[in-house]
Amino acid sequence: xxxxxxxxxxxxxxxxxxxxxxxxxxxxxxxxxxxxxxxxxxxxxxxxxxxxxxxxxxxxxxxxxxxxxxxxxxxxxxxxxxxxxxxxxxxxxxxxxxxxxxxxxxxxxxxxxxxxxxxxxxxxxxxxxxxxxxxxxxxx
Amino acid sequence: xxxxxxxxxxxxxxxxxxxxxxxxxxxxxxxxxxxxxxxxxxxxxxxxxxxxxxxxxxxxxxxxxxxxxxxxxxxxxxxxxxxxxxxxxxxxxxxxxxxxxxxxxxxxxxxxxxxxxxxxxxxxxxxxxxxxxxxxxxxx
Numbered sequence: 154x155x156x157x158x159x160x161x162x163x164x165x166x167x168x169x170x171x172x173x174x175x176x177x178x179x180x181x182x183x184x185x186x187x188x189x190x191x192x193x194x195x196x197x198x199x200x201x202x203x204x205x206x207x208x209x210x211x212x213x214x215x216x217x218x219x220x221x222x223x224x225x226x227x228x229x230x231x232x233x234x235x236x237x238x239x240x241x242x243x244x245x246x247x248x249x250x251x252x253x254x255x256x257x258x259x260x261x262x263x264x265x266x267x268x269x270x271x272x273x274x275x276x277x278x279x280x281x282x283x284x285x286x287x288x289x290x291x292x293x
Numbered sequence: 294x295x296x297x298x299x300x301x302x303x304x305x306x307x308x309x310x311x312x313x314x315x316x317x318x319x320x321x322x323x324x325x326x327x328x329x330x331x332x333x334x335x336x337x338x339x340x341x342x343x344x345x346x347x348x349x350x351x352x353x354x355x356x357x358x359x360x361x362x363x364x365x366x367x368x369x370x371x372x373x374x375x376x377x378x379x380x381x382x383x384x385x386x387x388x389x390x391x392x393x394x395x396x397x398x399x400x401x402x403x404x405x406x407x408x409x410x411x412x413x414x415x416x417x418x419x420x421x422x423x424x425x426x427x428x429x430x431x432x433x
Contacts, residue, residue, distance in 0.1 A: 198370050199351075200358040211339075211351040218340040229380065230338050233373040237389060237397035240369065249377060257377035262398045 157190050157241040164266070166278050169285040173209040174244075176217060176285065178278060181266035184255075185225040185248035185277070187217045190241075197240045210244070217246040220284040224277075235261060297330050297381040304406070306418050309425040313349040314384075316357060316425065318418060321406035324395075325365040325388035325417070327357045336382045339374055350384070357386040360424040364417075375401060 158175055165177035165188060173193075179186035191210060196202060202210060218230045227248030234244045247260055255263035269277065298315055305317035305328060313333075319326035331350060336342060342350060358370050367388030374384045387400055395403035409417065 198358060198362075199372060200355045200362070200370075207351050207355060208348055211347050215340045215347060218338060222338075222340070229375075229377055230340070231373070231375045231377070232339060233371070233375070233399070235369075235371045235373070235399060237369055237371070258402045259373070259375060259399045 157239060157243055160239065161188065161190075166274060168278060168281045171213050171216070171285075173206055174213045176213075176281075178274075178281060179266070180269055180274065182269045182273060183264075183267045184250075184253055184260055185221050185227065186260065187221065187246045187281075189213055189217060189244040189246065191243075193242070196242045197236060198242065199234055202242070214244060214246060216285065216288050219288070220281055221246060221248040223284050224280045231259065233259070233261070297379060297383055300379065301328065301330075306414060308418060308421045311353050311356070311425075313346055314353045316353075316421075318414075318421060319406070320409060320414065322409040322413060323404075323407045324390075324393055324400055325361050325367065326400065327361065327386045327421075329353055329357060329384040329386065331382050333382070337376060337380045338382065341382070354384060354386060356425065356428050359428070360421055361386060361388040363424050364420045371399065373399070373401070 161177055165179055168176040168178055174189040174191050177188045179188060191202065193202065199207065214232060221227060221230060225248045228251050229249045231247045231249050232244065236242065249256060301317055305319055308316040308318055314329040314331050317328045319328060333342065339347065354372060361367060361370060365388045368391050369389045371387045371389050372384065376382065389396060
């Protein structure tokens with residue numbers, strides 16, 4: 154089990170475990186917001202990953218971005234690797250809408266999470282799972 | 294010439310043109326802040342690049358991140374592809390310090406740029422150029 158994954162347990166729902174990353178959905182219904190956590194403890198920066206892992210990370214970021222596009226049709230995707238508060242490497246992939254609460258600013262630090270309703274969370278998780286599973290079957 | 298590059302001309306200094314991206318330094322001395330602009334007009338999202346371009350982008354992001362690490366030894370690197378205001382794909386690679394004006398928040402929207410002095414800008418550009426040229430000679 155990985156520290157960051159443990160730490161995020163209450164704030165996220167697990168979608169899928171890919172070759173490199175665990176993919177989590179942030180429990181903030183304000184944005185379709187995935188977090189990719191590479192299963193490499195102690196790595197803080199993308200450039201610290203091995204060249205092979207970096208290529209896999211790019212593929213998995215792409216998968217996450219396409220999954221959000223397919224399920225939510227956002228106006229823009231935002232991708233970020235920050236880690237100023239939680240240094241273990243993790244990558245945010247977020248669907249943005251011109252009407253969302255933080256637009257056009259970044260989502261980080263933009264306010265309190267708005268919880269999903271139980272059914273809403275269940276259907277978001279299953280829609281995203283389905284897309285990741287389809288991609289795994291068909292390749293990128 | 295690429296639209297975004299044109300648009301950023303006053304706010305940035307060019308460091309180097311790599312295989313995929315033009316690398317620009319933001320004229321904000323608050324942060325060592327590079328912007329990578331893929332030479333692919335009309336592309337808005339990382340997942341819209343070809344698979345080969347995505348791999349090159351990952352290499353060039355890594356180069357930029359290592360260049361900032363070598364020249365500035367920051368506490369953390371932040372990487373972001375947002376584009377809510379300027380949709381053409383561009384990637385921010387920023388060195389962060391626990392004492393910088395936006396820490397631990399993101400830099401975007403954190404306030405006015407603090408101009409470099411002329412000599413300061415010149416030496417930042419030449420130090421970064423030197424690192425990119427070294428990397429080009431030796432590979433990653």
